[in-house]
Amino acid sequence: MKLPPIVSSLGVVFFTILLVTGLSTPGQAEITSLDTGNIEDILNNAGVALVNFYADWCRFSQMLQPIFEEASNIAREEFPDVTQVVFARVDCDQHSDIAQRYRISKYPTLKLFRNGMMMKREYRGQRSVTAIADFIRQQKVDPIKEIHSLEEVNTVDRDRRNIIGYFDQKDSENYHTFEKVANILRDDCVFLAAFGDVSQTERFSGDNVIYKPMGETVPDMVYLGSLTNFDLTYAWAQDKCVPLVREITFENGEELTEEGIPFLILFHVKEDTESLEKFQHEVARQLISEKGSINFLHADCEKFRHPLLHIQKTPADCPVIAIDSFRHMYVYPEFRDIEMHLLEREKKLGVWIRKPVSIWCDHHLPHATRHISFA
Known part of the structure; x- marks a missing residue:
């Protein structure tokens, strides 16, 4: 294993071994190879895309390939709509510009994208068919909890950041924008929604979205922009869900480092x-x-x-x-x-x-000893 040099950084490096056993022979997998000509179109049109950034010379990239392909087969059976889930790969030797754009520092790296937007946290679970397939299933779970009574709003967890949408109907452009934003920020905020008669008293001027900050005494904030404008809605929600200044701990250090x-x-x-x-x-x-x-x-x-x-x-x-x-x-x-x-x-x-400081071939396990080192 080629390891990165010790650097003067709070970057977190994991050193572990993963034993891969009992792999079944994969069937014909539908893995999309990405390049500069097709990457924007494919990722932008995929609700969820899991992308394997690899190098052929890396032994651990070679080990992941059949696992990734079989997980892709399972996902295709469960989510046959090609716009729902895409498994893709990037040969980082041939397309180093793409690797640099997404700040790839080790091979293989599995990155999650939603509607063309790269999520901050890369996949760091077990490199097994079952674990990757389960991860995709989790990503397809609806992040929005439906409210059936406005009394439920009074019981939301005020130790979390909550965004609540009040809509006339679920099948609407406004709600589809809200749903898209919720999928991207599902790890940062709790999203709730009420529809029809349940939400009527909160829709005095049309569909309405509010933010409930952390803390019992902090006042709500109302979104005043257009709900059909995804960029505007996302920017507002991200500003509320992701604090400008965050706390770094030994628990989240690697995730923050992965943002590159x-x-x-x-x-x-x-x-x-x-x-x-x-x-x-x-x-x-x-x-x-x-x-x-x-x-x-x-x-x-x-x-x-x-x-x-x-x-x-x-x-x-x-x-x-x-x-x-x-x-x-x-x-x-x-x-x-x-x-x-x-x-x-x-x-x-x-x-x-x-x-990136260096590129190395990495054999990954989710549970390992964290090392924080300085030169």
Whole structure:
């Protein structure tokens, strides 16, 4: 196994072994080979697409191939509509531009797409026919819970972010847009919907969508845009479901790393909400245009005590801001200066390195030991 070099990063690397046994001979599989000429059309027209980014020289890519093909056969039997589920593959040696576009750093990598949009989390389950087929079934489960009484709205979990739609009828363009957004953001928000007479009192000016934030006392927010405009509806929902500044933990570190974009991290004492609020405010004021290019994160100083030591800091130094480019970490000079040009110096230094650190052939298991290391 070729392993990546140790880097100055909070990136998470898994080292494990998967034993593959008892594979049956796959039938004729319908795997679509993607290239620059067809990738947009095929992915944009697929409700769900699972794409295998592979390299022929990688032994683990070779091992996955028959598993992927047989899982595709099962999915085709259960979901015969070719617009519902697509299994596809990209030869990353022949199409390195596609691999770079989707920030592929190891082979094989299984990425999930919905209506042409790549999901943040790659498939990290077992590499078996059963597990992959089950994963696809889970992706086809309706993410929207239907409300049969408005009393149910009062019992939603306020520890979660909830988006509730009130529609005249289910078979409508407005609801289809809502459904499309819910499928993409199903891991980030709880989606609910009411129809017909049940929703009538909430539809005083037509179909209506509201956001219920976390917390009992936080007021609801109403979507004021057109429900037939997917881009506008999705942008609004994403802004509500995915916080601009998220918390990084040892549990979600790999998922955040898989998004493939640099980190801007505030290390702070958990009880120090003032520093966090100031960081959130300055990120929103100065860097909102960088959302999608940079992950804005905050971390508990005590839990990340060891990584702090590697940048010559301790919890006593917090709050501390660091930039993780996946090659190195850079410490922001003084927290009190964040009101002025938060990233100007770092941008001039060319800190934001978009290229992957290295490409390697990886044998993956979902349960492994996490290693966070610095040079």
